[in-house]
Amino acid sequence: MPTMTAAQKRAHAKADYDAFLAECPSRKLLDRISDKWVALVLAALGSDGATHPGRDGTGEPRAMRYSELSRRLAGVSQKMLTQTLRSLERDGLLVRTVTPTVPVTVTYELTDLGLSLHQVIRGIKRWAEANMGEVLSHREEYDSRAANET
Amino acid sequence: MPTMTAAQKRAHAKADYDAFLAECPSRKLLDRISDKWVALVLAALGSDGATHPGRDGTGEPRAMRYSELSRRLAGVSQKMLTQTLRSLERDGLLVRTVTPTVPVTVTYELTDLGLSLHQVIRGIKRWAEANMGEVLSHREEYDSRAANET
Numbered sequence: 001m002p003t004m005t006a007a008q009k010r011a012h013a014k015a016d017y018d019a020f021l022a023e024c025p026s027r028k029l030l031d032r033i034s035d036k037w038v039a040l041v042l043a044a045l046g047s048d049g050a051t052h053p054g055r056d057g058t059g060e061p062r063a064m065r066y067s068e069l070s071r072r073l074a075g076v077s078q079k080m081l082t083q084t085l086r087s088l089e090r091d092g093l094l095v096r097t098v099t100p101t102v103p104v105t106v107t108y109e110l111t112d113l114g115l116s117l118h119q120v121i122r123g124i125k126r127w128a129e130a131n132m133g134e135v136l137s138h139r140e141e142y143d144s145r146a147a148n149e150t
Numbered sequence: 151m152p153t154m155t156a157a158q159k160r161a162h163a164k165a166d167y168d169a170f171l172a173e174c175p176s177r178k179l180l181d182r183i184s185d186k187w188v189a190l191v192l193a194a195l196g197s198d199g200a201t202h203p204g205r206d207g208t209g210e211p212r213a214m215r216y217s218e219l220s221r222r223l224a225g226v227s228q229k230m231l232t233q234t235l236r237s238l239e240r241d242g243l244l245v246r247t248v249t250p251t252v253p254v255t256v257t258y259e260l261t262d263l264g265l266s267l268h269q270v271i272r273g274i275k276r277w278a279e280a281n282m283g284e285v286l287s288h289r290e291e292y293d294s295r296a297a298n299e300t
Contacts, residue, residue, distance in 0.1 A: 017278070017279040017280075017282045017283075018279065019186075019189075019190065019193075019275050019278055019279055020190065020193075020194075020222060020223065020224060021224055022224040022225030023225075025282055025286070026275075026278045026279045026282045027186070027225075029278040029281075029282055029285060030186045030189060030190075030274065030275055030278040031186040033274060033277070033278060034184045034185050034186045034188070034189055034274060035184050036169075036177065036180045036181040036184045038184075039169075039180060039184055040169065040170065040180075043169075043170075044170075072170060073170065074170060074171055074172040075172030075173075075177075089292065090288065090289055090292040090293075091285045091288055091289060092284065092285060092287075092288025092289075092291075092292075113281065113284060113285075113288075116277070116281070117277055117281075120273035120274055120276075120277045121274060123270035123273070124180065124183060124184060124270055124271060124274070125169050125176075125180055126270075127183070127266070127267055127270045128167070128169055128176045128179040128180040128183060129167040129168065129169055129176045130167075131179075131263065131266070131267075132167045132175055132176045132179055133167075134242065134263060135179060135241045135242060135263075136175065137242075138240065138241055138242025138263075139240055139241060139242075141242075142239065142240040142242075143240075
């Protein structure tokens with residue numbers, strides 16, 4: 001049997017993952033990245049909504065300090081932000097850089113892999129913001145229908 | 151002050167939602183739709199991966215029975231699937247149709263609003279499946295680095 005090239009191996013690997021299957025690791029990865037904090041961290045680091053389009057047509061991605069991220073994601077707990085950042089770092093979606101200033105400066109920046117997920121995930125935050133009004137009126141209608149039926 | 155047209159009102163409403171703000175309802179909606187079961191229900195009803203492209207360039211969306219959905223989303227509990235479907239119905243993303251056969255037939259189908267979210271969210275499942283291999287190698291690297299540092 002001929003040896004597979006790297007490209008063939010990648011194509012093969014891709015075809016093997018299916019998040020509809022309970023045991024597939026991509027099911028867990030889908031769970032991990034389907035998370036509002038992940039969406040908001042990626043939006044912040046990808047500078048979603050910035051006025052100067054950078055590479056890939058988004059706002060210019062940038063490095064942010066922990067404290068900046070914490071302010072941008074209003075209401076996030078320190079524990080949740082730390083866990084989210086560590087998990088994104090472990091998955092190769094962002095890099096954490098420690099600069100030996102006094103006190104040390106720690107910054108976070110998206111990798112190319114993180115940017116590729118940002119491209120996909122940014123649409124969800126935008127969808128939620130753009131369709132909030134319509135969803136709210138559907139909820140009112142549903143709730144008043146449910147109330148009439150009882 | 152002149153009365154706003156419906157389009158102006160919508161544009162105004164859009165500008166007002168910002169999921170970075172803790173108290174904005176769009177933060178909760180982002181949380182609700184950032185969910186692997188939502189992603190998988192939308193993928194199933196939107197026939198993600200079907201070979202016949204339908205409207206919007208996806209597979210042809212279709213109505214599915216509860217039992218079909220339950221099989222497609224391998225491993226989903228009845229409670230979780232029921233909750234997810236009810237929430238999506240309440241938000242106007244799908245319609246539930248009861249046909250008075252014996253026993254009754256209940257089917258679920260995406261609305262136009264649901265289809266618009268499907269267009270956005272399908273990319274996340276695909277990203278997870280396509281980049282699983284790369285994420286796994288980043289994890290190995292991270293874990294071995296962490297092990298060396300201790």
